Amino acid sequence: MDEDEARLILGVAVGGDEKELRAAHRRRIRDAHPDAGGTAREASRINEAVRVLRRAQGKTVSPVRPPSRPPAPSRPATPPPGDVDGYFLIDCPPDELLARLVEAGHVVGEVVFMDPHGGLLEIVVGEAPAVGQLAVTVGAVGPDGTPVSFTLDPLGVTPAPPIGEIVAALMAELGT
Numbered sequence: 001m002d003e004d005e006a007r008l009i010l011g012v013a014v015g016g017d018e019k020e021l022r023a024a025h026r027r028r029i030r031d032a033h034p035d036a037g038g039t040a041r042e043a044s045r046i047n048e049a050v051r052v053l054r055r056a057q058g059k060t061v062s063p064v065r066p067p068s069r070p071p072a073p074s075r076p077a078t079p080p081p082g083d084v085d086g087y088f089l090i091d092c093p094p095d096e097l098l099a100r101l102v103e104a105g106h107v108v109g110e111v112v113f114m115d116p117h118g119g120l121l122e123i124v125v126g127e128a129p130a131v132g133q134l135a136v137t138v139g140a141v142g143p144d145g146t147p148v149s150f151t152l153d154p155l156g157v158t159p160a161p162p163i164g165e166i167v168a169a170l171m172a173e174l175g176t
Helices: 003-010 018-032 040-056 094-108 163-174
Strands: 087-090 110-115 120-127 130-138 146-154
Touching: 003 018, 003 040, 018 040, 018 110, 018 120, 018 130, 018 146, 040 110, 094 110, 094 120, 094 130, 094 146, 094 163, 120 163, 130 163, 146 163
Parallel strands: none
Antiparallel strands: 087 146, 110 120, 120 130, 130 146
């Protein structure tokens, strides 16, 4: 697959940034994923298009593989000040945290995408008909820990499972 074909598949213009590429991937995979009535071939072509464009941007594309289990965080995950749903600060380096989230993601759903350089993880969660795609974003470590945010989009016409239950299960797997 060349860059022009990849752009056509994802519907992105020449020179699009990582944010546009992520949004295009989510938009296309939402309908193309086998759990949403698409086919594995179609979803695979969309994922390949993302890899082609990331390589063209000079980004290294790593395969998703289950990591060895790093040590548990030294202090429990805490939400930031205020009432922010789906956001946590976790005392763990970002790369280790992403590896642990991948491992936990395999338990609570099906890991379908990981970008270790962008700190992005996508997990298909739930059971038909309530299936969703959980996007997990791991930020840069700060003085209070590593920020992690979660968003959940439905994969189909029915609502996705409740995000609170999914995040709680994921955090329980992390041991936080």
